[in-house]
Amino acid sequence: MTKSYTEETMMSSDPQDSATWTDECQGSQDEQDMEKKNGALESMHGDLEDDDEDGLNRLDEDDDEDEDEEEEGDDQKPKRRGPKKKKMTKARMQRFKMRRHKANARERNRMHGLNDALESLRKVVPCYSKTQKLSKIETLRLAKNYIWALSEILRSGKSPDIMSFVQALCKGLSQPTTNLVAGCLQLNPRTFLPEQTQEIPSHMQPASASFAAHPYSYQTPGLPSPPYGTMDSSHIFHVKPHSYGSALEPFFETALPLIRVRHDMIS
DNA sequence: TAGGCCATCTGGTCCT
C-alpha cells in the first residue's frame, strides 16, 4: 500500500498546500524541498478522505467527534475487521498533519545527529578529506578495520609492516576508498590488495600472520575509481603532516610506547 | 543512462 499511494501522491504534489509547515521548516534549500513533499502529503490525505484503501484514515480512533458508522456498501467484499473506520474530518486531518510534521522533524533531527556522529568518525579515521568524503558505509568499514588494526598492534605489542597494516585497513573496502587510503599513504593500492590484484608478491606477504587473517573480511565488488582531490592525510596518525616514505614511523614512534605501557597495565 | 549515495517521508514497533 505504501508504494501505491506514495507513487500517486508524490507525483501530484501541490505546492499551494505547503503553507502549513511548522516553525522547524522554513528557509533553507532542504526545507524548500520538504515543503514540496509536504504538498504531496497534503494531497495524499486529500485522497484519503474519499478513498480509504489502506485504512489510514482510521487514525485518531479515540476522537469523539463525528462518529461515522458508514458501511462498506459493497456486499461482495468481506466485512472489515477491527475498529470501524472514521472519516477524516478537518480537525482530525489537522491533528494528523501536525503529528506527522512533528514526527518528520524529529526524524530529520535524529538523522542529522547520526550524520554528525558519522562526520566526527570520518575525522578520526584514516583518510579524512573535506572535499572527498567517504561514504557512510565506507566510513564504518574503514573505522572497523582501523579499530581492528590498532587493537592488533595493542595485542601483539609489535609494529606491523606498512603493507600489512594498510592491507588490514583496506580489507573489504571499495576500490575508490582503497585508492583514497593509498593516496593518503602515498602508496600504490595495487601493491597491497591481494583480493583486488589477484596476486601478491611473496615479499609483500604480511609479516604478521594475524594482520593477514582479518576476521571480518567480506567481498566488495571492485568499483571504478573517481578522481580524487587533494586530501589531508596528517590526521591518520594524529600527527602533523609528514613525509610518509616510511608511512607508519610517526605513528609507531609516538604511539607504540604508549600502547606498550597500556598493554602492561592491562596484563 | 545506470548505478551509487543520500535525504526525507512514512508507518510499524518498542519503550518510557
Next chain:
DNA sequence: AGGACCAGATGGCCTA
C-alpha cells in the same frame, strides 16, 4: 500517549 528507532520507498544528484 508520545518519542525513539527502524526499515522500506522514493526522488534528486552525481559520476562513469
